[in-house]
Amino acid sequence: xxxxxxxxxxxxxxxxxxxxxxxxxxxxxxxxxxxxxxxxxxxxxxxxxxxxxxxxxxxxxxxxxxxxxxxxxxxxxxxxxxxxxxxxxxxxxxxxxxxxxxxxxxxxxxxxxxxxxxxxxxxxxxxxxx
Numbered sequence: 001x002x003x004x005x006x007x008x009x010x011x012x013x014x015x016x017x018x019x020x021x022x023x024x025x026x027x028x029x030x031x032x033x034x035x036x037x038x039x040x041x042x043x044x045x046x047x048x049x050x051x052x053x054x055x056x057x058x059x060x061x062x063x064x065x066x067x068x069x070x071x072x073x074x075x076x077x078x079x080x081x082x083x084x085x086x087x088x089x090x091x092x093x094x095x096x097x098x099x100x101x102x103x104x105x106x107x108x109x110x111x112x113x114x115x116x117x118x119x120x121x122x123x124x125x126x127x128x129x130x
Contacts, residue, residue, distance in 0.1 A: 002065055002075060002078065003058060003065050007058050010058070010081070010082065013050070014050060014051075017043070017089075018047065020043045020046070020047070021040070021047050023043075024037065024039055024044075025040065027039075027040075042092050042096060046088065046092050053084075053113075054081065054085065057077070057081050057113060060077070060112070060113065060116035060117065061074055061077045063116075063120055064119060064120065067123055069119065077116065080108050080111075081112060083108060084104070084105045084109050084112070085105065086105075087100075087101040087108070088102060088104075088106070088109075089105075091104070
């Protein structure tokens with residue numbers, strides 16, 4: 001299962017992001033929220049954005065894979081998802097201002113959600129007509 005491979009890689013990345021938040025919380029002695037600490041806020045938002053987007057895109061991938069879409073498409077989804085998270089992480093890690101990394105990560109995620117959703121709706125519609 002192709003999606004499982006990418007879920008595993010992204011699970012490892014999630015642990016890295018979780019530990020980054022924990023490290024910042026311990027460093028700044030902040031238990032809840034960000035306590036006005038910019039580095040903690042960046043870690044929280046990188047982690048939060050990951051949690052807000054990755055599970056849904058993995059679900060789209062899994063559905064596309066279960067409908068037997070081409071393996072190259074599923075791999076392309078996985079690679080683009082990883083790239084989007086790396087861009088996002090790099091962009092926010094360097095600056096809280098708008099950056100190339102944040103823009104690129106966002107554009108890729110919107111594309112993956114939109115295109116995957118369209119493929120699933122089109123597949124359903126096609127099957128309804130037949």
